Amino acid sequence: MDRAGALTGRSRAQQELIGAVRGFAREHLDDEQVCVAVSGGADSLALAAAAVRAGLRVTGLVVDHQLQDGSAATAAWAARTVVGFGAQARVLTVRPDGPGGPEAAARRARYDALEQARDRQPVLLGHTLDDQAETVLLGLGRGSGARSLSAMTAWAAPWGRPLLRVRRETTRRACAAWGLEPWADPHNDDPRYTRVRVRHDLLPRFEEALGGGVAQALARTADQLRDDDAALTEWAARVYPDAVAEDRSAAVEVLADLPVAVGTRVLRRWLTEVGATEPASAVTRQVWALVVDWSGQGPVAVGGDAARRLVVTRRDARLRVEPQPR
Known part of the structure; x- marks a missing residue:
């Protein structure tokens, strides 16, 4: 050798x-x-x-x-x-x-x-x-x-x-x-x-x-999407303090002014920080609908444990995460 x-x-x-x-x-x-x-x-x-x-x-x-x-x-x-x-x-x-x-x-x-x-x-x-x-x-x-x-x-x-x-x-x-x-x-x-x-x-x-x-084309696609994702994630990080208050509620007015790609990134970070378990794309989109397609719909389940579940509700133009018993 x-x-x-x-x-x-x-x-x-x-x-x-x-x-x-x-x-x-x-x-x-x-x-x-x-x-x-x-x-x-x-x-x-x-x-x-x-x-x-x-x-x-x-x-x-x-x-x-x-x-x-x-x-x-x-x-x-x-x-x-x-x-x-x-x-x-x-x-x-x-x-x-x-x-x-x-x-x-x-x-x-x-x-x-x-x-x-x-x-x-x-x-x-x-x-x-x-x-x-x-x-x-x-x-x-x-x-x-x-x-x-x-x-x-x-x-x-x-x-x-x-x-x-x-x-x-x-x-x-x-x-x-x-x-x-x-x-x-x-x-x-x-x-x-x-x-x-x-x-x-x-x-x-x-x-x-x-x-x-x-294979080379797919690898190039990954490189391009990584650049896009980094830019959108940085934008979401800049607006996050304006969207999320000290009481951990999220402002609908701020979120609604954002492009979908940025707003959903803000929501995904917010959901993670307030205790949601692995907020998948489908869950994040349902919460996003509370912002941009509001018609009085009920809460969105975002996780929890055997004793309680966590739901997102919209009240007074704010999104809040609240526990509910199973």
């Missing part, structure tokens, strides 16, 4: 990865010390190898989800592989649990473990342009808004994604050039998972039907 500094002639794939990490580091990092989340797959192994060769001081954080037989051995192998690059490595053992199915539980457990282990260092993640395109397609299929369709950002401290403009195939070619044999997670080919079906069925069909370039 190639060691850090031993490579004299690099493949194009290796050069692209190292260049991507160096560019990311120049733009976003203040220190050379980073963590890299490592699964043992091609994307994360290639990222860890490239980060070392880009001059960063790397600690690989390998999360063992304990979801498959032999997962401990796979995690130990991944950690040894990262050490072989000239980095440090740690194995983090988690037990996913909670609502939302195994994918959501595993994701929560993984990010919690990385947060606890990173020791105030940034964590680099191996998401590629293909992951970005899949995320946008999933959002489109679910009718998501701009915030969701803007998908993943390259830097949202402490999480960094240096490879968002790199294709998945490039990480595989780089691993081959470095003599690495990545672990193939069987979950990545299991059609029970929605993302797997998007990856292996839907996206290739789009590419074929439209003559290629779809």
